[in-house]
Amino acid sequence: MFILKRVASGGGIILRIPQSTSLPVSYFSACHCLRSSKRRSPYSTVDSERYSSLVKSVMSFRVSSQTPETLLVEDENMYGPVVKCQMPSTRPEMRVPKTLHPFLHCEETPEETVEPEESEESGPPTRILLNRGKDRSFLPSVTRILQQTLSPQQIFYLERWKRKMIAELGEEGFKEYSQNLFRQGKLFHSALEDVLTSGDKNLLSDTPEHPPEVQGYLQSISHVLEDVRALRAIESVVQHDSLGYRGIVDCVARYRGVLCVIDWKTSEKPKPFLSNTYDNPVQVAAYAGALNNDSNYKYQVESGLIVVAYKDGTPAHAHQLRSELMLQYWNKWLVRFEEFTKQRSSHASSASSEKR
Structure with a gap:
């Protein structure tokens, strides 16, 4: 008796003959005899001549009716308004400030620059409120200066x-x-201020007091x-009189024994590296x-700390900036400040010319 067996991989049939027979061959393949029908290509029904003329009409500038203006309109219809900003080079130009203003107040005596003892840091933290009175001269904020001096690459990705x-x-x-986002x-920051000023850092209680x-x-x-620990200032105005700008620091305190300007940030995406914090x-x-x-503060701060908190409770990322790194970013700030000053002078000149 013969046994027919289908081979899955080849799609053919193998004929098995019992060993009792005298045939010298135990198996032979019949797959060549049972070939499957040739699959039909989905492109076989394409009108080749019409397709060829279509390609030529698109690729040939002589017969194409497309222009940069029509392409722009087409992109706007398909993807929305086009951001009219060229993609900048991947290697940003390294700029240095024209004037190197000192990061530390060099006129202070050595006794004033020495970090105070822990007993001197036990008092209430400094909190200088922003005075928006008309009697004070207008000083631009750090936030405003950074926003108005974004690089083309930053503007591109932000838009x-x-x-x-x-x-x-x-x-x-x-x-x-x-x-x-602004409300959160x-x-x-309000809840964090309560925690820091009260000294109660047990945030996992069964009866939370915060929203x-x-x-x-x-x-x-x-x-x-x-x-x-050793909170020195919280939500307090700082002002650089010689350069002419001001800002509000979130916090000044010791982090692992080092006095730092601390900036608390919230984010929906993880920011495990300092480069993820952009201009922070x-x-x-x-x-x-x-x-x-600023004469209101009788000490000097050489380090910084950026803490990125997450809404889902994931452990925050803390990026510490030591004194050497702070000096590098201070020079970058001076470049941005010079650019802002140049823009403001240009706008003032233009407004003066228009009045004439």
């Missing part, structure tokens, strides 16, 4: 992110999203707060430089 969010949420939805940030919107953020920074190190250096040159 692209904004367009993406508007495409997903709509104009009103994006506006509400931005307002919620204010609530977080539910900030519970995750506070849990996120709980391990960082264990290393923060420049901002911290600007605050520290202003504090060091």
